Amino acid sequence: MNLQELIDQPEEYSTLYLVFDEYVEQVIITKPITIDGKNSTICSTKGPVITVDSEDVILKNLRIEVISNIEHSSEDHSLALKANKVISRFENVIVKGGVKGVVNEDGLWQYPDVINIWPVAPEIPNYFEFQINVPVSCALETDISDLKIINPGMMPGKNIVRILVDGLKKDTILFGYIKIKSTYLIKIIGISGGSYGVPLDFTPNKDLPVVLETGIESEPVFGDEKESELQKKTTDKTVQTDSKTNKKVIWIVSVLSGIILSILIGYSLIHFQKKSNIDQVDLMDQEKVSNINAIKARQEAEKEAELKKIEEEKALKAAQEAEKRRTAEQKRIEELRAAQAAEKAEKEAAELKARQEAE
Structure with missing residues (x-):
């Protein structure tokens, strides 16, 4: 899948995260979207490298380059970025080449590579x-x-x-x-x-x-x-x-410096990619730890809820048993009182009968 297909695939107002790489092609953005390049390079031998035909476009962590120094027949061919619509925001976007349609960026930029x-x-x-x-x-x-x-x-x-x-x-x-x-x-x-x-x-x-x-x-x-x-x-x-000797020395030094600079830039990109991969692994590990902690917290909460339920059941059972004992004790007292009352009544009846017989 090329870069244009990657850009066309997401829904509107979503974010496309590019894999760190160099993408050699021209692309057109036709819908509101955020593109986070992860410091990738999008380049082409002629421009516009990126054409923006939609509002609410956000570009982040990108390097956009026209990689040919030849004189182009058309102004557009020298453009790194052409915005036909207002681009909402840029964050850490490096451009090599012309810019057209971006407020406060339009015009001729001349500076050495x-x-x-x-x-x-x-x-x-x-x-x-x-x-x-x-x-x-x-x-x-x-x-x-x-x-x-x-x-x-x-x-x-x-x-x-x-x-x-x-x-x-x-x-x-x-x-x-x-x-x-x-x-x-x-x-x-x-x-x-x-x-x-x-x-x-x-x-x-x-x-x-x-x-x-x-x-x-x-x-x-x-x-x-x-x-x-x-x-x-x-x-x-x-x-x-104009000394020929100095010119020759400067030319040699320039060539050597260019070679050294290319090597160091390549090393820096490799180092950045390794660091980016390590950071991604660390992020994945952190997400795993967070998920594990969330599961543990949920399990602890469930365990506490279960213990609370058991305690509530024990308390209810104890209350029921206490009520049962209280009811039994009350019944025993009532039976004792009834027996005492019957015994008293029987005694009074016997005394009454004895008095009557004596008379």
């Missing part, structure tokens, strides 16, 4: 910058411990992103992500690079940050114009020189 941050001089502050183009206001975040985003707030349009890498030990690889968080969705930029193979003549300069190539033209951007002008005038003094 991966940035190679190199060279990084160990143990001291290093300064870098690169450009992105965003259609809406958004914020950048990262969990990489030695990397800080100096200006995390982005304005609509082209922006210079400034990065500080400080305290990285020698021959250490940088690995992780920068997240671009907008109102509803998340985009990610993979980070590679590190403090290995650093040229001997490289000295970081706060006023001349290393410019990282992203393929976005360096026309009007949101950032420090003075610093940008200084950077343009002194480009030949930075590491981004």
